[in-house]
Amino acid sequence: MSFVFYILATLTVVGGLAAVLLKNTVHCALALTVAFAGLAFLFLDLDAQFAGFAQILVYIGAVAILVVFAILLTKGSETPKDGVFSRTWLAGLAVAAAVFAVIGWAVIQTAPMLPKATPAPTVNVQQIGQALVGRYVLPLEIVAVLLTAAMIGAVIIAMHEKERGPQ
Amino acid sequence: MQETIPFAPQLAASPIAEILWLIPALPIVAAGLAAMLKQAKRGTSATLAIGSMSFSLLLSLIAFGHVVVGWAHGASVREVVNFTWIQAGATNVDLGWVLDPLSAVMLLMVSLVGLLIFIYSVGYMAHDENYTRFFCFLSLFAGAMLGVVISNSLLLLFMCWEIVGLTSYLLIGFWYRRPAASAAAKKAFLTTRVGDVFFLLGMVWLFSQTGTLLFYNGGSGSLEPLALAGLLSQPAALGLTAAGAIGLLIFAGAAGKSGQFPLHVWLPDAMEGPTPVSALIHAATMVAAGVYLIARVYPLMQAGALAGGSTAALTVVTWVGAFTAVFAALIAVAQNDIKRILAYSTVSQLGYMMAGLGMGGVAVGIFHLITHAFFKALLFMGAGSVIHGCHEEQDIRRMGGLKSDMPLTFATYAIGMLALCGFPLLFSGFWSKDGILEAAQHWSVARTPFYMLVFGALLTAFYMTRQVAYVFFGQWRGKKPAHESPGVMTMPLAILAFFAIALGVIGTPAWPWFRAFLDGRAAAFDLHGFAEPGLLALMLTSTVVVLLGLIVGWRIYGDRSPKPEEPDALERAVPPVWAALHNRLYVDEFYGVTVVAFYAWWARVSDWFDRRVWGGVVAGVAVLFGLWAQLNRFLDNNVVDGGFDKGCEELNVGGGLLSRVQTGRVQTYLRILALAVVALAAILIWSSRA
Amino acid sequence: MMSQSTPLTGFLMVAALLFAIGLAGALTRRNAILVLIGIELMLNAANLNLIAFWRYGPHPEALTGMMFAIFSIAVAAAEAAVGLGLVIQIHRHAHTTDLDQMNRMKG
Numbered sequence: 004m005s006f007v008f009y010i011l012a013t014l015t016v017v018g019g020l021a022a023v024l025l026k027n028t029v030h031c032a033l034a035l036t037v038a039f040a041g042l043a044f045l046f047l048d049l050d051a052q053f054a055g056f057a058q059i060l061v062y063i064g065a066v067a068i069l070v071v072f073a074i075l076l077t078k079g080s081e082t083p084k085d086g087v088f089s090r091t092w093l094a095g096l097a098v099a100a101a102v103f104a105v106i107g108w109a110v111i112q113t114a115p116m117l118p119k120a121t122p123a124p125t126v127n128v129q130q131i132g133q134a135l136v137g138r139y140v141l142p143l144e145i146v147a148v149l150l151t152a153a154m155i156g157a158v159i160i161a162m163h164e165k166e167r168g169p170q
Numbered sequence: 171m172q173e174t175i176p177f178a179p180q181l182a183a184s185p186i187a188e189i190l191w192l193i194p195a196l197p198i199v200a201a202g203l204a205a206m207l208k209q210a211k212r213g214t215s216a217t218l219a220i221g222s223m224s225f226s227l228l229l230s231l232i233a234f235g236h237v238v239v240g241w242a243h244g245a246s247v248r249e250v251v252n253f254t255w256i257q258a259g260a261t262n263v264d265l266g267w268v269l270d271p272l273s274a275v276m277l278l279m280v281s282l283v284g285l286l287i288f289i290y291s292v293g294y295m296a297h298d299e300n301y302t303r304f305f306c307f308l309s310l311f312a313g314a315m316l317g318v319v320i321s322n323s324l325l326l327l328f329m330c331w332e333i334v335g336l337t338s339y340l341l342i343g344f345w346y347r348r349p350a351a352s353a354a355a356k357k358a359f360l361t362t363r364v365g366d367v368f369f370l371l372g373m374v375w376l377f378s379q380t381g382t383l384l385f386y387n388g389g390s391g392s393l394e395p396l397a398l399a400g401l402l403s404q405p406a407a408l409g410l411t412a413a414g415a416i417g418l419l420i421f422a423g424a425a426g427k428s429g430q431f432p433l434h435v436w437l438p439d440a441m442e443g444p445t446p447v448s449a450l451i452h453a454a455t456m457v458a459a460g461v462y463l464i465a466r467v468y469p470l471m472q473a474g475a476l477a478g479g480s481t482a483a484l485t486v487v488t489w490v491g492a493f494t495a496v497f498a499a500l501i502a503v504a505q506n507d508i509k510r511i512l513a514y515s516t517v518s519q520l521g522y523m524m525a526g527l528g529m530g531g532v533a534v535g536i537f538h539l540i541t542h543a544f545f546k547a548l549l550f551m552g553a554g555s556v557i558h559g560c561h562e563e564q565d566i567r568r569m570g571g572l573k574s575d576m577p578l579t580f581a582t583y584a585i586g587m588l589a590l591c592g593f594p595l596l597f598s599g600f601w602s603k604d605g606i607l608e609a610a611q612h613w614s615v616a617r618t619p620f621y622m623l624v625f626g627a628l629l630t631a632f633y634m635t636r637q638v639a640y641v642f643f644g645q646w647r648g649k650k651p652a653h654e655s656p657g658v659m660t661m662p663l664a665i666l667a668f669f670a671i672a673l674g675v676i677g678t679p680a681w682p683w684f685r686a687f688l689d690g691r692a693a694a695f696d697l698h699g700f701a702e703p704g705l706l707a708l709m710l711t712s713t714v715v716v717l718l719g720l721i722v723g724w725r726i727y728g729d730r731s732p733k734p735e736e737p738d739a740l741e742r743a744v745p746p747v748w749a750a751l752h753n754r755l756y757v758d759e760f761y762g763v764t765v766v767a768f769y770a771w772w773a774r775v776s777d778w779f780d781r782r783v784w785g786g787v788v789a790g791v792a793v794l795f796g797l798w799a800q801l802n803r804f805l806d807n808n809v810v811d812g813g814f815d816k817g818c819e820e821l822n823v824g825g826g827l828l829s830r831v832q833t834g835r836v837q838t839y840l841r842i843l844a845l846a847v848v849a850l851a852a853i854l855i856w857s858s859r860a
Numbered sequence: 861m862m863s864q865s866t867p868l869t870g871f872l873m874v875a876a877l878l879f880a881i882g883l884a885g886a887l888t889r890r891n892a893i894l895v896l897i898g899i900e901l902m903l904n905a906a907n908l909n910l911i912a913f914w915r916y917g918p919h920p921e922a923l924t925g926m927m928f929a930i931f932s933i934a935v936a937a938a939e940a941a942v943g944l945g946l947v948i949q950i951h952r953h954a955h956t957t958d959l960d961q962m963n964r965m966k967g
Contacts, residue, residue, distance in 0.1 A: 008866040012874045019878050019901050023885025028893060035897050038878075042904050049871070049915045054907070054929050061933050066900060066940045073893055073944040077951040088888050089837060089960055095887030098841045101848045103880030109855055110872045117868045117916070124920035131930075134923050142927075146934045153938035157945035834966025837895070837959055841887050 007048060015041030026087050028074045036067040050123045053131055186229070186236050187249040187269040190320055193229050193277060194330070196222040198313035204306035215302040216292055219309040223285045226316060230277040237274040241687055247271070250322050250386050264384050268322035271688050272536065276319040276462055279540050283454045283547050284312045286662040290551055291446040293658035294558060298444075304344060308450070311337035315455050319462065324373050324383040324392070327463070331369075331427070334456050335362050341451060342443040354439035361436040365426015372419025376470075379404060379412055385466065393469040402474050410482055413473040417483035420467055421490075428460030429517045430524060431494045435758050437517055441509040445554030448509060453516050453550050454543035461523045461539050465532045480615050484528045491524025492610075492619035492626075497755070499629035503636070504740070504751035508553050508566050511637050515590065516546060518626060522606055525619055530609025533685035537677050538602040540684075544673060545589035545599060548666035552583035555655040555663065556641060560648055566640040567734040568649075573642040575652045580642050582663040587638055589670040591631040591720065594713040598674035603627065605677065605685075608708055624715055631719025636727045644731030871912035879905035892947045892957045896940065903936045 018038030025031045039062040046055035089095065135143050200222035204215045240247035252266030267273075288308060295301050314337060317330035336359075343355030377383050380397040382390060389396060404412035424430075429437040440452050451457070464471060464487065475481045480488075495518045502514035519542050527535030557564055559576050573580040589599035607627075610620035646652065654660070676683040726739045741748040750756070831838070882901030885894060907929045914925020951957050 005865050008870060012870070015874065016877055016881070019881040022897055022901065023881055023889065023894065028891055031894060031897060035900065038901065039904065042878075042908060045871070045874070045908060046911055049911050051911045051915065051926055051929070054911055054926055054933075057930055057933055058904075058907075061937050062900075062904070066937055069940055069944055070893065070897060070900075073896075073947055076948050077893065077957050085890070085958070085960070087890055087894075089890055091838075092888040095837065095841055096884055098844045098848070098887060099880050099884035102844055102883055103876060105848050105851050105855070106876040106879065107873065109851075110869060110876060112855075114867075114869045117872075118918070119867070119916075120865065121916065121920075124915075126920075126923065126926065130923065131926070134927060139927050139931075142931055146931055150934065150938050153942050157941040160942065161945035161948050832966055834963030835959055836962070836965075837887055844883060844887070 008045075011041055011044050011048060014038075015045060029071065032067060032070045032074055035070065036063055039063045039067060050126070053126070053128060184236060184249060184269075186233050187251055187267075189229070190233060190251070190267050190269055193226045193233075193281070193320065194313045194316035196225050196313070197309045197316065201306050201310035201313060204302060204309060207302055207306075209300065209302050212301040215305040216288075219305040219312075220285065220288050220292075222309060223281060223288055223312055226312070227278075227281040227285050230274075230281045233269055234274045234278045237269065237271055238687070241271065248386060250384075250388075252322060252384055252387055261381070263325065264323060264382065264387070265326040266322040266384055266387075267320040267326075268386060269320070272462075272465060272532065273320050275536065275540065275684075275688070277316065279543050280312070280315050280319060280455050283543055283666075284315075284450060286665055287446050287450040287454075287547065287551065288312075290449075290554075290659050290662045291444075293656050294446050294554055295444065300344070304341075304444070307337050307340045307344070308446075311341065311451060311456070315459065318459050322385050322387075322391075324376065324385070324467075327466070328369065328373060331423075331459065331463075332366070334459060335359060335366070335427070338362075338440070338451050338456055341447040342440045344443055344447065348442070351442040354436070354442040358436040358440050361433050362426040365423045365433055368419045369423025369426075372416045372423070375412070375419065376401075376416050379416075393467065398469060398473045401470070411474060413470055414482045417467070417471040417473075417481070418486060420470075421464060421483065421487055424460030424463045424524075425490065426460070427463075428457050428520045428524070429494075430460075430490050430521065431497055432757065434494065434498065434517050435761060438510050438513040438754070441507070441513050445509070445550060445557060448513070449547045449550035449554065452513065453546040457516060457520055458523075458539050458543060461520065461527065461535060464524070464527050465536050468527070468532050480528070480613070485615055486528075488525050488528030488613070488615075488619055491521045491526075491528060492622045494518065494521030495525060495626040496622050496629070497521075499626045499633065501751055501754050502633045503629060504738070504748055506566055506738075507564050508556065508569075508637065508641065509550070509564060511566075511633060512546070512549055512553060515549075515630065515633070518630065519546065519590070522603065522623065522626070525623060526606035526609060529613045529619065530606060531689075533688040534605045534609050536688060537605055537684050541589070541598040541602040541670070541673050541677070544666050545586045545597075545670040548582060548586035548663060548670055549590065551659070551663055551666070552579055552586060555579045555659055556583075556652075558655050558659070559652045561650055561652075563648055565734065566637060567732070568647050569641045569652075570644040570648075570731050571642070571646040572652055575646070576654045578654060578660045579663065582660070582667040583642070584638070585667040585670055587634045591634055591716050592627060592712060593716055594709065596671060596674070598670055598672070598677065600712070600716075601674045601677040604709060604712055607712060608705065611704065611708060624711070627712060628715050628719045631716045632723045635720050635723025639724065639727040639729070643729050647731060647734060868912060868916045871908060875905045875908040875912065877905075878902075878908065890958050890960055892950070892959055893944070895959065896943050896947065899943075900936065900940060903932065907932050 015038050018034050018036075018041055021034030022031050022038055025034060039058065043055045043058040043063070046052075046058055197219070200218040204218050207215055237247045248268065248270040250266055250268045252264050254262050255265045256263040288305075291304065291308065295304050298304065311334060314330045314333035318327055318334060321327040321330060339355045339359040342358050343352045345351045346355075373383065376392055379401055380392045382392050382397070384391045385393045387394070391397065398413060401413035401416065402411050406412050406415035410418070426433040437452060437457070441448055443452075471483045471487070472481060475484070498514045498517035498521065502511050502518065505511045505514060519538070523535045523538050523542070526538055556569065556572060556576065556579060559572070559579070560569055563569065585597070589597040592600040592603040594600050607620065607623055610623055611617075613619065677685070730739075732739070738748065741752075753759070831842070879902050882898045882905060884898070885901065886898030889895060889898070910925050910929045910932065914920055914923075914929070917925065947957060950962075954962065
């Protein structure tokens, strides 16, 4: 495995770990951002440049900011008094461990059968554009509708309720 | 000798025989109706009783006439009406009634004497508050007694016999508030019961041997030659045949009812009842039922006897009768109650009748029964008149001189007394007693009963003279003056006195109509009847004996009036003999010490047994049940309920546990989702590996 | 173009690890926003898986994997927006984002 991969993998995993383990919620959000970045670089490593840049733009540029905004709006920066972990955190950890065990085991079992390295594909934006409006036009349109609905929905949900006027 | 006319073969029953059942039925129905009356309806009750009895007398007269007419035409009647009562598989139990000379004579006697006593009771019980109940019981008794007399089945006879016993108990204890009366009633019932047990045994044995309890049934009855031959061929214990044994068992029942020794103890105590009861039941009729029973089953008693000989059963009957005659006459000498003397006299005369049956046959015994019924009823009713006139006084030592105060009573009483003694020639008692003495003289087994009976006649004359002297002669020793009884009481006395004399006519040797009638022979008036060898000598002997008794009695007691506190003349002479006789020869005391004491002890043992053992068992069972119930309750509460409750609890707990899944928290649901996915994935991977 | 000397397994393991970490975070943290963070991590892990398989798959020129991942990113963004808006609204009502205290779904 290449050296770059190790670095990036470590970065991502550490970021992810930090994101779930830190007490300060804002720190968690920032660690999340680091994890996103690591993932973006991993995409780049996998010759999926468009995905990588999209990851940076969307995730780091929007989602992470959104998370920080939400934290700030919900006073999440304050340290909670009961601890940050649930009372039954062990059960959750166990379940996650079980999930990891299953997936990991599946991966390791099938390791010999996985395909080996192949030459890098040439993917340019024009191809992606053509695929979007060609083969994948339906999902595109649907995602557009979805985004619109989500935007409207988020606004409505997060909107302050109207003041009830006097009778 | 007179020739024998055989009994006519069984013809279809005549009309009177068909309705013969009405004779007992009418008084029983009258009793049933009277039982439903209120106590105030005295006139109705008496009318019912006397009316039904009059009808029965009328029918009895018709029946008697029918039989006499048949006899006069040279054919002796025996008409039988039988019917089946119970059918149990192949065995039948039949009942029926019979009309023959014996039953005709008994019917006439019972209904006539009964009617006269009923009329007498109207006057005697006039002041009693239970008048209605009295006539109800009297009617019931009369009906049952008539039933005994006509029944053709030993079972029907036994049933009527038991009803007679019941009414005797009810009437002896009529004044039940007096403890002496109710004790006497109980004693009577229990003593006759002892006899009845043997009677029942004999009846059952007879039924099992011959298969029928009917007396006459066209050849297949139990008293007819075929059955008797079968009984004779069956040996029983002690050298007897079945016939002899059954005869003795039936005699035991008769001995109880007729007061033979040792079952005589109830008869004197039965004088606690009202005097009409004593007259009717304990003199004329019920006690005669035993004698009648022996006469009725005479073919059975006589079965197996050689010509002129006797059987074991009849020998026992004779000896018991003769002994009783003397025994009771001795006790009567030393009694002071006017009715007790007559009671013991009755026991003695019943002994005579039994002895007459044993030695001389049916006619001899029954003739004395008939004459005795009339003059003993007369004597009892006379005594009742005396008691009524002396204001309910019964001790003869407090009476006296009544021949001038109560002349009518005295006259009739004297006639009865002379008839009882057997005063020669004029009175019926002489002829009937002579018949018995003649049979005793010619008895093939032994001569001793003859001497005993002669001695008994002497004693009879003696004690009757004593009684008459105390009551009617001398001076009045009572408190208030005596008065004669009303006509309704003295008229029956007169009628009975007439019969006491007149009945002698039909039994003289010159014209032995009665004997011929019963035996089924022709009879003609023939003075040569007196020419039988030894007969005149016997008549002379009995005359001498009677006169001796009368004279000796008069010499000791006549026209003197000893004060009540003074001892009796005989007592002064032979005190120990007097004491023994006065105490009734201690038979009652003996029974008290043995039988009654044993019974009381047995009753105590049974009570203890019942209370401790059976009671203990019952209590034990109850305790067991209690324990069982407790166990059940425990099981029910703990096992069933507990189990159920536990189950529900576990369900609850389980439900509680399961509900903890629903925490309402999102993360819980997420975890479960993830777990489910893991499980699915594992399954998929595993299955695809294969 | 970088040469790929890392086997596919490596990427897959990383993705699995990241997925498990994200899942653990979503299942154990009290704060609702941290749950959403965990969910974002899981989605990213899935994206990594997609891209890795696209790269190592037989027909990378079909762009299927890439397209999938791009659409996933879009959907994830939309979902994050809505989800965070919900959390903000809940915070307004309950004045807390503590998931342990939100059990009104309890039956």
